[in-house]
Amino acid sequence: MKEIRLHGIGGLGTVKAGEMLVHATVASGKYGNSTPMFGFERQGAPVTSFVRLSNEKIRAKNQVYNPDCTLILDPSLLISAPVFEGMKEDSVAVLNTQVSDAQSLITSPNIKRVAWLDATTIALEMLGRPITNTIMLGAFVKATGWVDKVELEKVVLKFFGEKNVETFRRGYNDVKLFDFS
Amino acid sequence: MATVKVINGNMAAAIGAKLCRPDIIAAYPITPQTPIVEYLADFVTGGELHSTVSEVESELSAMSVVTGASLAGSRVFTASASQGLSLMYEPYFRASTLRLPVVMAVANREMISPQTLWGGPQDSLTVRDAGWLQVYVEDNQEILDTMIMAYRMAEDKNVLLPVNVCFDGFYLSHMSERVEIPEQEQVDAFLPTYHPEHILLDPLKPMAVDPLTTGALLTEYRMKHMMAQQNALKLFEKLDKEYGKKFGRSYGGAVEAYRCEDADYILVTMGSMVGVAKDRVDEARRNGIKIGLLKLRMIRPFPAEQVATVLAGRKAYGVIDRNVSFGWNTGITYEEVCAAMYRANSFVPNIAFIAGLGGEDVTGKHIDCAIKMIVEQAGKTECHPTIWLNRKDMGI
Amino acid sequence: MNVIDKLATYEDQISPGISACVGCNIELTLRTCMKVLGPNTIFAIPPGCMGGVGVVGWDKQSGAKTPVFFPLLDNVASMLAGIKLHYEHIGRHVNVVAFAGDGASVDAGMQCLSGAAERGDKLIYICYDNEGYMNTGYQRSGSTSKGAWTSTTPVIDGHGGKKQNKKDFPMIMAMHDIPYMATMSPAYIPDMVKKLEKAMQVDNGLAYLHVYNPCVTGWGCKSDESIEVARLAIETNFAPLYEVENGKFSMSVVVKNPKPVREFVTRFKKFRHLTDEDIEGLQQLTDVRYARLQKLCQE
């Protein structure tokens, strides 16, 4: 089972991103669940979403405390939220950041791989709005390989349409990877 | 062939209701139940469902509209939670004493004060003595399946009682997962059309409903009501098996005993925390602790015999409640379990836990702590003071 | 057919003997309404006088020949809405009618009634306004007139009584822009019959009928003067008869030379302690409300 914690702020499509991972996984004949945690619904507030993906039925319906992957949809969260807390050994961090050497941002010794790109700039350029979720999903797939790319593309197409499939692919292609040795 | 979808708990409840083809739907929005109302409105507007929806101005009216429609002969559906449920308390109680087979989904939410909107079954457990049947479920598939069984149970001639299908707000209502959705024909074959006979407002068969009634007759109605609840207990087990045969999924009826056969210790709980608790029971077993889990599905009627049968003769048991029973300083289901054990003339050392109030997460660590304390309780004859697992001083 | 012949030939839908007070004009209103509405009717009697006198029935006996039930005090309109929705769903026409007191309508049941009016639930809602909770022993309601003695606004040594004005509830209902709203009186039976017939024709929303019913027991009237007192409420413009059809206001009974309100309020016990000043206050309120109504009728 892979456990993923998504950190976003209201309006970025964080909860939807988690759900799309589950949709693509289930479409591949596997299991997944996605649990959003938020307070009063409003734009701009921090949102966390917890995703579990597995080849077998998943029983746990609670929050994820030791993720295999942390997916950070907005750079501000690197400062404002405990995004690396409880990371599992040999885990992955997928970051939206303008920093060119994102490995320097990692404060958890358990993270093995860092994947990053400037998703906000890409989103503004391609969508005219800073909605980074599909770009980050592309980056996630490239970084982890845990979800089938073709299935996820289909889900993105169904949820948001052709333009977001392009942003998804852009995320996949543009993401930079660094492995700690 | 069933279709597989990724849906949240509210959608599972809405699709479950839709498959049962209610004639009249009335519900008022309240977090975390609101999407149910919206989904059903979409189904009706989109032509997928031929129900009449009343966009009522309050929960009081939601329950009143569905009880009125049920009195006239319709199959009905409503949903609510928390303050909404308490606002409808007056007609809620009456739906059961009028023996109306209303089915109502509850996306369980904590009661205020302080102001809160997160999950927990305090709302429906508080009204457990209003004569309804109450079933609490663990995941989204179980929500959908239980909705379908609920109508069969509610409308059975030996039952004729309203049913609550209860699921934790947010943890299930807003959690998306894989759910198999049966075909309409399959559901139609399992759930026949509703033909009310016992009570009906129709000018072609004039009768008065609820004339002033003496205590002697009222006593009789209450006895019949209680017997109908006991009938429901038996029927629910039977329906669960029948459902299993037809749809490939069953849940054990009023309780599910998980790895209990050879268990020295039993953890009793219900709702969305059951899944993580099963995981921790497996882990404890790997570490040599012979523990099982008893999942309470039906709270009304309370499956006292089944519970006592599973717990009798064990070294210890513990109950985790996501609610409180004011005045007892424990959770509600703990008291119910104790009463069942007393009636079975059976004492087993035990311990009460309260966790997850106001939507706090019940983690694997909380369950591990509970398991450890249950094991330590073996051999004790005095009741352990209630353990509040989420309290900071527990250090979990 | 003239009104007398209608009333002589239509079947009485209520038990021949019900325990309403001697001279109760609400019993008259109920029997008259139900005669006109006829057997294809389901009606609701919430807790209140008509429930208390046994219209719903006793143990396994019924107090009416048509289906009748006790809704709750606060959910009359929405329970009926559910019943009506059922019949619309199966495509059958049935009159679905409330016969509710002012407590169940202007106070506890107002939210549900307002909701049903706004949604356009196709009900006929009849409110018998006897200015208080007469069935439970004459407590004040939002419909009790200013100054009135009730058991919760007692008068001791000439002081006390209700301190607030009566809610103008027919006007509140008219402002929902429902298809039909009318006020009625047991002293004007032909007018009542005509309005019921109109209400039965409404097929696009709620019809609200407000009947001003002086209470012989709670108000301290003589039983034989029950109708005369009800008539005085109209003749003084204290409770004018009017109707609003699809937004159009019109006077049903134009009183040429209205009598002073004093003639009405001095006829029974509940206002007997009023000072001249108090009566003047009621007169002024009557004049203001009547002038407003007249203006609406001229539009």
Place this chain on the structure above:
Amino acid sequence: MEFISEYIVPIGKEGLKIVDTGKWRTRKPVLDKSKCVKCGACLMYCPVNSVRKVADGSFEINYDYCKGCGICAHECKKKAIAMELVKEEK
């Protein structure tokens, strides 16, 4: 367990609940047909539906349920109805 009633909820359909309100009255209305102008006010205003219209267009009072309120007498413009004390039955 045996039950007295076949019903499971309070419903009334075994007949009409009737109160013998005729016993309530202390006075009873007596109609003088010679003064009657057949206006029908007595029928219209009788709260207990105890006035009947008969074939010749005149009116009759049925005493079965008449509570003796006196409204018919009070409302009769021609004073054709008198309220008489009910004699004690032996």
